Amino acid sequence: MNNYTEAFKNAFFGTIDWTWKSILFEVPWYTNYFWGLIVISLAVWLLEILFPWRKEQAVFRKGFWIDAVYMFFNFFLFAIIISGVYAIIEQLFLSVGISMKSVALIDIKALPVWGQLLIFFLVLDFVQWFTHVLLHRYHFLWRFHKVHHSVKEMGFAAHLRYHWMENVFYKPLKIFAVMLLGGFEPEQAFIVHFIAITIGHLNHANIKLTYGPLKYIFNNPVMHLYHHAYTLPKERHHGVNFGISLSLWDYIFKTNYIPEASGKLALGYSDDTKMPKSFLAQLLYGFRRND
16 A cells, blocks of 8 residues: 555655746756646737637637636646546556556667657557547547537637546556557657647637648648537537547548538537536536436
8 A cells, every 4th residue: 555655645746846846947948848838828829819710709719718727727737636546557557567568569769769759649649539539429428528519619728628537538548558659758758749739729729720731631720620510410420520639540530521611610519508607617517417
């Protein structure tokens, strides 16, 4: 029991310490996720203000402030809360002989850095795409994912409006993906991290970007807007355009759908009026069968 208690304490207080040092600029700038998130958010918001796709949408759009709260809660506060739990889970796996290296399928450490980062990025993005599909296909998962789809006007901060239970679903699968890579997480992973935040912000932003022929590789605001569409064809009722950073998975598995690009879409889902308006009430949403 002492091992588990120690693992919990080290992870929990270590995450608090790192977050506080990040706020005070006491960590290397390129690993400072706190101020990195703020800088990326302000940059994408400025693009929204200067080049709005839906010009009738206010700068402080509907849901802006609750999305801002979600950004910092999901990215930092919940990360602190859950860090100790993940440390205990890791200890449980170690106690039965399962380590990061014991289930490895490939070893990519011999590759050049750019190759390592590319494979790391591709594997994690596919795992997130697959998890995202599951969130739409299974009702008990969809109940929590509804929080993200309760956005009625799209903007950059909607990227991190999601129920804390999604962290519980995504994180274990992402850890498993890293285990398949031999426990490999490159020192330069901050590059992947910041790229993913930027793409995610842009996907939700009020900016019309398609990236030309690169639209078949990278997710984009036009494509992702249809992911949030209130109305979809009957044969697409489970959802479309599940890509996180990359669109290529949707094109490969035929879940892509972009009938037009005006941006004039009603967003949400059929019973979104049941979604509580307050942040605290939304934290508890999804645990009842009728949610």
